[in-house]
Amino acid sequence: MTSPMTSAAHDEPWEEPLDPTARGVPGDGRRAARWLPRLLPRGTDVPEDLRAHVARYGGPPYRGAAQLLVGDVRAAGLTGRGGAAFPVHRKLAAVLDAARRSRYSRPVVVANGAESEPASEKDATLLWLAPHLVLDGLQLAAEAVGADQAILCVHAHRGGDVGIALRRALAERDGAQIDKVPVELAEAPPRFLAGQETALVNRLGGGPALPTFVPPRVTERGLGNAPTLVQNVETLAHLALIARYGPRWFRAAGTELEPGSMLCTLRRADGVSRITEVPLGTPLCDLLGGRDVEGTVLVGGYHGTWIPAGKAAALTLDSQSLRGAGASPGAGILITLPPTACGLAETARVARYLALESAGQCGPCLNGLPRIAGALDELAGPRPRRRTVEDVQRWAGLVTGRGACHHPDGTARFVRSALIAFAGELGLHERGRCSATSRKWFLPVPADPARTEEDWM
Amino acid sequence: MSGINSSTVLWYMSRSTGVVSLVLLTAVVLIGLLITQQGRLPGLPRFAVTGLHRNLSLLAVAFVAIHVLAAVADSYVSIPLTATVIPFASGYERFWLGLGAAAADLMAAMIVTSLLRRHLSRRVWRGVHLLAYVSWPVALAHSIGSSTDLQHGWALYLATGCAVVVTAAVVWRLAAAARAVPRAERVTALMSARRRPGSRPGSGRDLTGAGTR
Incomplete structure (x- = not known):
């Protein structure tokens, strides 16, 4: 892929006020953020520059104290959006804990945009359209764990245009001097496993992108043996918004157990594919285009599960519902196989x-x-x-x-x-x-x- | 040859535990070589082979310890305690006992790094563990050179047998290493070995029909 897909359409049923009681303060972006999509700017396919980004959300809300963000993220119930849905606050706490015990090395934060799943394009799209949101999240995560090094890693083959957009975004931030921790760009090789946490850390350390046995977890001993926080780029974007608007705002979308929204790559049977942001718990039939859709649906990508469309239409996009069908939302990939294919x-x-x-x-x-x-x-x-x-x-x-x-x-x-x-x-x-x-x-x-x-x- | 009595018991103890140690260490080296090739022993799962390697090596250490302490405690020859740790520090059989002390030191290094393996990088542990290839031949030279026991009779056959099997195992190990496929090429090699006439999309309503494939 050379240029990412464009953003969501505008007439989706979930694009409505999420929390009518949440009062927006004009100009701080909260009002805009009450609607989905939260992450992707609407109706554009060019990267959002720093000025537009700050106008939409405000500057990065540094806290000065690490524990504040961890508490907010815990209250928000944010989970990793790279596929494993691991609670973010537990990783943050693990890195903080390891950093306290290791006297020699300060933690490292890695934004994982390797997106090695061939069917997914949500990370590339997010990095292309809203680079500053991801970079905000990276800075906030770095501040929360006291990191002195931040790395943003993108897929080598898809990186072409995205890399240019990111370099421009980083230059803008340098000019405005809003970043406390310098950000380094890196590329992951086009291997399916390259985005796996230990493989990514091995690659960033100069070796091949190979997974290793855990323990030790990278949160304990990762890049250069430093405690390392690896988070998917979409996770960091959500984190940047939780830091601004708080856990209650975040929980206005999604279900009680799995709050928030997630980016999805939808590939319909007619070959049309697009990226959209939906609340967790959205009925799959809304995403597949109706209750009477035919064929078979692949939920969760190439490590995912094939489900007959009729059965899938009765499920919702959250781990709890999908677990019953032996599936999980994964990195938000939904593919409808056309009846013309075997x-x-x-x-x-x-x-x-x-x-x-x-x-x-x-x-x-x-x-x-x-x-x-x-x-x-x-x-x-x-x-x-x-x-x-x-x-x-x-x-x-x-x-x-x-x-x-x-x-x-x-x-x-x-x-x-x-x-x-x-x-x-x-x-x-x-x-x-x-x-x-x-x-x-x-x-x-x-x-x-x-x-x-x-x-x- | 005089019988065993209170004045010769330590001497006999030292000699016999020495022979047993040689046999045990030979077994440890052989199983270690087997493990490097992910080999198995009949009736044992792989983790048990690793466990056997570990336990036999600890047993060998116990025998080596008795062998050394008995030799020191025996008053027939005078071997200072320091000479058991520092190679070539013994007045008696300076060279051959020195080899024994050197082999024991190398063994100690391997044992300590294996016990601390959790806290070491794989590279450090492996580097030290490779010393087995030095330690075992040195120990063999020590056992043949420092006593006349292994220089004739059945004990000579035993020592020769140990040397032959270890040499054969090392040759087998090196040959396997030369044949090994680099990691990055393993899957492709396996895949092309089992490539079937693959399926194609839209192969038509009749998969067996002529012209559709």
């Missing part, structure tokens, strides 16, 4: 990609994922053997939970859900037939697998 062939192609993206470190992943991918290739072809489905089920069980990272677990979940969701298609293939009519692949898959160690740098 779900098995698409899954086999993605499984092959995921297998090639294995770091090749842990035996179960290195040996299991290629086997699973090979078996899926067979299932996607004509007249697969009956026992091949059992093989995939067994191997998926064998690899789960046995890697340094969750790559085998996510791949196994994705593949298993396909066997259930595309059971009908599997029956067709067993009779030597296939329902696909389109000759084009639907799911985006990068073409260049890693061949040498250099490709991981």
Whole structure:
């Protein structure tokens, strides 16, 4: 991708006042922030400059005291928006705690915009349209943990335009002298695992982007052995708004258990895709375009879950609801597969990609994922053997939970859900037939697998 | 050869524990080499092989300790306690006992770094652990050189056997290292090995039909 997608449409049902009782103070942006989208500026596809950003939200509200922001974030109930939905205040507290114990090194804050999931474009879009919001969040997080180093890491291939926008934004901030901690830009290699926390820290430390076993967690011993806070760029943008408007404002959107909003990458069956910001708990049927949508939906990206559209339409976008269907919101990716595509062939192609993206470190992943991918290739072809489905089920069980990272677990979940969701298609293939009519692949898959160690740098 | 009595018991103890130590250390080295290749012993899961390596090495340390202390305590020859730690500080058999002290020091370094492994980087631990390749041959040289026990009879066969199996295992280890695929190429190698005639999109209503694939 060279330029990110444009922002949300304007006529969405969730774009309404969230909290009619919250009174806005004119000029401080609170009034504007009562509506969604909170993060992305509306009706534009050029980056918001510092002046427009300050006019919309005001300057970064430094607190001067670390614990204040941690308390606010805890009260707001903000969770990581990179996919794992880990409570942000616990990471902040862990880094503060580790920093207190280590006398030698001050903490480092990393804004994770590696966005290595090929189907997601929300981080690139956010960085392109609202760079200053992310940079505010990065500064506030750095202040909260007492960091003396801040790094913003973006995806190397998608970084082209985004990198230029970020450099311009950083120059603007330098001119206005609003940043207390210098920000360094870095690039993550185009590897699926590059955005994984330990892989990112390894790469920033000069090594290949490989995940390592935890413990030690990066919050304890990360970049240069310093306590390291790694947060997704969208998480930092939310954090910047919580620092301004407080936890009560944040909780005006979302559910009681999972407050706030999240950016979503929606890919509809007609090939149209866009980025939108929705409150957690939004009914999936609103996002999929109606209750009577047909086909199969991939929830949560390539480590996610295939769900028949009819079943998905009854769910809402939050962990609690999706857990029942064996899914999670992940990084907010929702893909509707068109009826012209074969779900098995698409899954086999993605499984092959995921297998090639294995770091090749842990035996179960290195040996299991290629086997699973090979078996899926067979299932996607004509007249697969009956026992091949059992093989995939067994191997998926064998690899789960046995890697340094969750790559085998996510791949196994994705593949298993396909066997259930595309059971009908599997029956067709067993009779030597296939329902696909389109000759084009639907799911985006990068073409260049890693061949040498250099490709991981 | 005189029998065992109160004046020779320490001497015999030192010699016998020395032989047992050599056998134990040989086993530790062999299992260690097996672990580097993610190998297994029949009937044991991998973590048990690692556990065996660790426990056998601690057992070997116990035997080495008895071997050393008995030699020092024995009044037949005079070996100062310092000579057990500082190589080549003994008046008696200066060179051969020196080798023994050096091997013991290297072993101590490996044990300490392994016990503290949690707190060390992998690189430091591994660097020290590689000293096994020095420590074991030095210990073997010490055991052959410092006593006449291993220079003839069944004990000579035992020492020769230990040397042969360890040499063979090291050769096997080096050959495996030469064959190893670099990490970044492992998955691609495996994938191309199991590449099937892949599926294509829109392969039509009839997957087996001619012309549609």
